[in-house]
Amino acid sequence: MKVKQSMVGLVPYQPGKPIEEVKRELGLEEVVKLASNENPYGYSPKVRQVIQESLEDLAIYPDGYARELREKVSRKLGVKETELLFGNGSDEVILILCRSILSKGDNIVTATPTFPQYRHNAVIEGALVKEVPLVNGVHDLDRMLEAIDENTKIVFVCNPNNPTGTYVSEKEFLDFLKQVPEHLLVVSDEAYYEYVSTDDYPETIPLLKDYPNLMILRTFSKAYGLAALRVGYGVANEELIKAIDPGREPFNTNTLAQRAAVEALADQEFVQTCFEKNRTEMARFEKFCEEFGYDYYPSQANFILMDLKKPGGEVFQKLLAKGFITRNGEALGFPSSVRITLGTEEQNQRIINVLSKLE
Numbered sequence: 001m002k003v004k005q006s007m008v009g010l011v012p013y014q015p016g017k018p019i020e021e022v023k024r025e026l027g028l029e030e031v032v033k034l035a036s037n038e039n040p041y042g043y044s045p046k047v048r049q050v051i052q053e054s055l056e057d058l059a060i061y062p063d064g065y066a067r068e069l070r071e072k073v074s075r076k077l078g079v080k081e082t083e084l085l086f087g088n089g090s091d092e093v094i095l096i097l098c099r100s101i102l103s104k105g106d107n108i109v110t111a112t113p114t115f116p117q118y119r120h121n122a123v124i125e126g127a128l129v130k131e132v133p134l135v136n137g138v139h140d141l142d143r144m145l146e147a148i149d150e151n152t153k154i155v156f157v158c159n160p161n162n163p164t165g166t167y168v169s170e171k172e173f174l175d176f177l178k179q180v181p182e183h184l185l186v187v188s189d190e191a192y193y194e195y196v197s198t199d200d201y202p203e204t205i206p207l208l209k210d211y212p213n214l215m216i217l218r219t220f221s222k223a224y225g226l227a228a229l230r231v232g233y234g235v236a237n238e239e240l241i242k243a244i245d246p247g248r249e250p251f252n253t254n255t256l257a258q259r260a261a262v263e264a265l266a267d268q269e270f271v272q273t274c275f276e277k278n279r280t281e282m283a284r285f286e287k288f289c290e291e292f293g294y295d296y297y298p299s300q301a302n303f304i305l306m307d308l309k310k311p312g313g314e315v316f317q318k319l320l321a322k323g324f325i326t327r328n329g330e331a332l333g334f335p336s337s338v339r340i341t342l343g344t345e346e347q348n349q350r351i352i353n354v355l356s357k358l359e
């Protein structure tokens with residue numbers, strides 16, 4: 001039995017190490033995972049009750065159209081309900097986009113390093129990936145424009161970018177959008193939107209009316225703290241949504257996820273608190289880097305990529321031995337760095353304490 005040619009050589013997504021596995025392997029009592037940009041403060045307390053109530057309904061298929069969530073998100077964003085596509089995480093929206101749009105001979109343009117799922121899904125569809133190196137950790141939109149050719153179908157802009165946390169400004173993004181040929185799709189992946197604190201970050205939703213070739217991706221996995229439930233969405237022109245919707249599985253977002261997301265969305269106070277704590281904790285890491293002379297990328301997300309001037313794998317192992325799961329920069333395209341998701345104050349103080357004694 002052979003898989004299709006485009007699958008050959010692909011490896012499954014390499015997630016951050018699971019907590020239980022590390023506890024078992026290293027015989028540690030307490031292990032903190034700061035590897036996958038999850039919310040260290042959990043999720044809105046309002047979610048718990050709706051999950052418990054929903055346990056009554058597990059025998060029934062979910063609402064494939066996610067009607068209530070759709071209504072709430074459309075109202076919150078000020079877009080039409082028909083301008084939304086929900087996915088089993090925004091990962092799935094990327095998959096749906098790629099399977100609906102890309103064929104052999106097409107290509108996509110992305111930055112590198114960036115979020116790996118753009119490449120992964122495009123490759124499965126037989127498309128080529130044109131990768132444009134970041135400059136000082138930031139998307140080089142001019143070079144990305146130059147990389148576009150007649151076979152380009154999608155350009156992915158990860159903003160803020162994972163794994164650097166850097167962002168493209170409103171002006172840069174608009175200049176770019178104006179120059180991109182209309183027949184290709186620009187995807188603005190805003191998984192960390194809620195964490196952004198800078199004023200010149202692009203508000204992309206109002207751009208939708210002028211740019212029918214723009215799609216915005218958001219998720220409930222990060223600031224809303226619902227990563228385990230898998231719900232994210234795309235926002236775009238309704239013709240585009242209608243055209244790609246058949247590429248979606250009938251019941252791709254589940255009942256618990258939809259109801260939890262409705263509650264989570266309503267609790268903006270929780271999101272605001274997480275945002276504020278994240279900024280405070282970011283300042284702690286920046287101060288540490290400055291004190292110790294380590295380079296880092298200024299991050300608008302809930303993680304920081306720090307160059308600790310040692311092989312990333314070595315630092316990763318040392319942190320692991322102390323009960324901290326982080327991301328080895330070697331696997332992310334930054335060999336002497338680690339990417340650390342910001343934890344709680346107490347977790348951050350502890351990991352910084354370990355980092356300050358690195359040998």
Ligand SMILES: *Cc1c(COP(=O)(O)O)cnc(C)c1O
Binds near residue numbers: 220222227230
């Ligand atoms: C985490 C992340 C996602 C995926 O989020 P899900 O909604 O959990 O699938 C998408 N894009 C980027 C850049 C991310 O970091």
